[in-house]
Amino acid sequence: MTTSAEVESTQAARLRPRAWLAPIIVLTLFSALLGTMYLAYVVDPEKNLHDFPIALVNQDQGDVTGPPEAQQRVNFGDQVAAAMKQGIPTDKVDLRELGINEAELQMQSGKVYGTIIIPSDFSKRLGILGVGSVIPGDIQKPTITLQTNPRTGAFVTNIVQKVGNEALAQVDTQVGKQLTQQVQTQLAPPGGGPAPELTGATRLALADPVDIIVEPFRQLPSGTGEGLTAFFYALLLLLAGLIGSMTVHTMIDAALGVVPTEYGPWFVHYPRTHLSRFKTLLIKWGVMLVISVLVSGVFVLVGKALDMPITNSFTLYLYGVLAIAAVGITGLAILAAIGSAGLLVNMILFIVLGLPSSGGTVPIEATPRYLGWLAQFEPMHQVFLGVRAILYFDGNLQAGLARGVWMALLGMAVGLVLGVLVTRFYDRKGLHRGSSIVVDDSGASVDNRTAD
Template identity: 30%
Template sequence: MRDAVTTRSALVMLGVLLLQLGFALSYMGAFHAPEPHKVPITLVAPPAVEREMVARLDALPGDPLQVTPVADRAEARERLLDRRTDAALVVDPARRTDTLLVASAGGPSATTAATEILQEVARAQNRTIVVRDLRAPSAGDSRGLSSFYLVLSWTIGGYLAASALNMAAGSKKPTLRRTLVRLAAMLPYGFVSGIGGAIIVGPVLDCLPGAFWELVGIGTLVVFASGAVGVALQSVAGTVGLGLTILIFTILGNPSSGGVYPSSLLPPFWSAIGQALPPGAGTTVVRNTVYFDGNATTGALWILGAWAFGGVVVAILAAALREGRKRRGPRTDTAAAAAV
């Protein structure tokens, strides 16, 4: 019995249990009770009405909306398609009907939340709201989740590939040469993964049509970033490094990514970390590239690049330092023997 369950295997099982419980806590903590908080909306109203409307919306309990007044409908439309706002309310004081401009391709959850709040406010004033969707998801992406699931597959594929390379070598911490080979291998693997993902969501399922080569490039970057971090953490911490990678990308990164609920509907912790992690940055880049002509993607691309670069640097430094210690070890032993 003692041979069957060693201390090491018991510790591994404990680690898996902690990851399992962390998975349940993170996903249910993020999704169990979504509440709108400072959902960004734009307001177009005559000066005589604007101040009163802003005050009324800002005074709603729980601060569900963050209102930015603009001069006209054209500016509101521009902000919406540039991804600087989730909805734009155009008030017509001469009529009892106002217009709400939305772009549900940017995330139906935020659009729905803003619409429900504003319709409730309108009903209290005996007014109605007509909703006009300026950028709806494609027919094959009816719930707007394809970007999230595509990036999910890329991130998991990246760190599983890094883990497979590690297990193929006996789960030993790699030498500098092996580290360089593994990092180099992640580039063609990422490129093939990007092509495969773009084919599936494009020609095969028609979920995210268009922007084929842009998706290939994004997929290559996402997979390489995930794989480089996986190589780095396993180089530093061995088998534990895989658990840390799963913690970062899957347990923390996926529920906070904004794929299911945007940051304005998530609890503070998940809202704060979402766009700083690769799943959130990747989902933003894919969604905004496919539906919004690449608007508001620069910051997310920098985040992905930083994770990729950081993974490469940490992996190489860890392997180089380990080899340096090994070289100094025999020299130290020889010097000690000579002194004796």
């Protein structure tokens, strides 16, 4: 007969250092990964800037300057474009020289984050400014337009403005120096000799000859959270699939009698239902599909109730069903393959690695390069691209919807194949859900029982 002292001794033995060291080590490593991933992508986006796509459109048609006997054709737009290509670091910014139509198409599909437009009358207006600076009359400064693309993300606009303003400020200074020299040359007496001194006001006007106009390409409507609703909606879809898989896994196992269900100080342990691992997983997948159909509709209705602009409700609903189902099916397959450890694996796969590499807050091109590598396959980034295309780009397939759909289908296929192969393998080997391994206080295996 076992005495109470022996029971207490056995329980104490199970609380040896190895019992509590394991969760401490696991959670410490998990926290280190979490801190690294979440802080690395927000600490210094400008330092991490690479391959940031900006379009450069030069429409300047040039102009003829100088006295009639010595006229020459100039194109200040070409000079500005050349100066920008030389001044903007190529390792940070992908400056694309495009025509206006191609630039607009790439802006509409989110392939470029901003556009610098040099107008067709740029040289003409600079010439007029040079003459008008020393002759009475009204003149207008030449302009360069910096278009932002707020639909690509909330933080993108700030980066575009900073990069564009810095580059254009340098160009403005260079053009000012060149224009000042040109005016002084034109004012020089025909027979030679020094040119008259320019007034202070004239020098100021010529030193800063270009007006930089910053404007959005397509302004976001109200109710979009300055471009954050796409990110948070994608996060909702991912969480629905992740939390759904964990909930379905636990509650179905409890209903089948695999694990007990606790209610405060009480717990219920139903009689064991002898189903194969494969059939159990099929049941969980079926429940997850029903959940995805219902929850996606709930999200669309909530968005509508909160006056979130959703012009493609049905498309958003269908994509939500696909995304939730893909995440849930894959999450359940991982849980079926490795058991309780799958909870942590799913958290790392879908959340810890997914949020920093999503591109929903800080663009991928302003994060460490390894996050760009993760974004190629991490589910969060693919879901964000799909949702953003539906909400902000009128469901444009080229804006990320096509990628979001195909990657979700690929992820679902991986989950289905993994789940089928693993559970069928376990069933063939006789590793049923009722199997257990009993260990003694030293940790050695002493018994292997099968309940099926």
